[in-house]
Amino acid sequence: MKIAFLADPLSTFKIYKDSTFAMMREAAKRGHRIYAFEQRDMVLEEGVVTAEVTPITLTGDAEEWYRADAPEILKLSAFDAVIERKDPPFDMEYVYGTYLLELAERQGARVFNRPGAIRDHNEKLSIAQFSGYTSPTLVSSNPARLRAFHDKHGDVIFKPLDGMGGAGIFRIKEDGMNLGSVIESLTDNGKHTIMAQKYIPxxxxxxxxxxxxxxxxxxxxxxxxxxxxxxxxxxxxxxxxxxxxxxxxxxxxxxxxxxxxxxxxxxxxxxxxxxxxxxxxxxxxxxxxxxxxxxxxxxxxxxxxxxxxxxxxxxxxxxxxxx
Structure with missing residues (x-):
């Protein structure tokens, strides 16, 4: 099979812990042909989604871990599978990428995870669909509502809806120290929606x-x-x-x-x-x-x-x- 991985630059991989590398290694071990490309390599022209993809061979070396062949411009539908592995931030560029991948799906590409499903499942907000398994949660940009939530629960985690790796997460304890500053900063004075969750010991x-x-x-x-x-x-x-x-x-x-x-x-x-x-x-x-x-x-x-x-x-x- 031909498998294309949409990922961040290969030069940024730390292969001793990178899950995308682990996927590539397993696919290569089974004899599948591996390709890599970045979101910026995708193009929509005359209604067709293509990408400049690089065929790669894994070397088994810890430093020079792959060998790249000459890039090719191919329809995404030419691959047996496209594996979407681009890291956040989930900004508008990321959203545009899901639109292109969704168009490619309509042209026969098989994308995992499905781009429309990625777009529809905000990694913070999706828990609201399964509220029976969550701790008390509030999503709001209203400083008064956020303060009231803290008053009710005492010990609260505040976080942005588009972060990753723990960025922008704050814990405000019962004394409320820095509560106003955190709310102002995360919401940009009420302009941005954030999440508050009761602290889980x-x-x-x-x-x-x-x-x-x-x-x-x-x-x-x-x-x-x-x-x-x-x-x-x-x-x-x-x-x-x-x-x-x-x-x-x-x-x-x-x-x-x-x-x-x-x-x-x-x-x-x-x-x-x-x-x-x-x-x-x-x-x-x-x-x-x-x-x-x-x-x-x-x-x-x-x-x-x-x-x-x-x-x-x-x-x-x-x-x-x-x-």
Missing amino acids: AIKQGDKRVLVIGGKPVPFALARIPQGNEVRGNLAAGGLGVAQPITARDREIAEALGPVLAARGLLLVGLDVIGDFLTEVNVTSPTCFQEIFDQTGFDVAAMFIDAVEQQLTHTLDTTAGRH
Whole structure:
């Protein structure tokens, strides 16, 4: 098969922990041909979506980890699969990219995750569709409503709706110190909508990343444990990643959400769970593949490529059945 990965520049990859690299390595091991391109490489001309893609060969070397062949301009429909792995920020450029990918789908491309589904599932706001699994939450740009939420719950996390890696997350305790400043800053004086959530003390045991592939949970989660006085468990914010078997509650949440999200075109989802509560639904470029594999031996990348192959086989079977 020919598999194209839409990702950030290959030069930015830290292959010892990069989940996209793990996907590439597993696909190459199975004999699939690997291509890479960036969002800026996509072009819509005369109604057709193409991209300047670079065929790559993995070398097995830690430093010069790939060899690039001459770039080619191809229709995205020429690939058996396009794997969307661009990291946030989820800005308008990202949205424009999903529009182009959606057009490519109509021309026969098979994109995972589906671009329309990525666009429709804000990673913070999507939890509202599954409120039975969440802690008390408020989404608003109104400073008075945000203050009232803090008055009610006392210890609150405030965060932007478009951040990643723990950026812009603040905890305001019962004393309300810096409450006004945080609200003013995050909302830009009431212009931007943000999220407030009741603080979950179980964060001390980690912010768990529960991966769901093809609607089924990976049996191990990565608990990202805050260090020192830090409230954030994100690895990008210095959290310590500890792989552990998913709990009964983790499985309950994953098995409730997984089939629903898979049916919407989200082949790979990263659920963030603190204690017993769902806090985010990550759909852009969920990570933690290699950390789980290194600590447990469970091959998440193999499970993912299995799911891609099964999706493509199902598509071919469905198409053949029409003739």
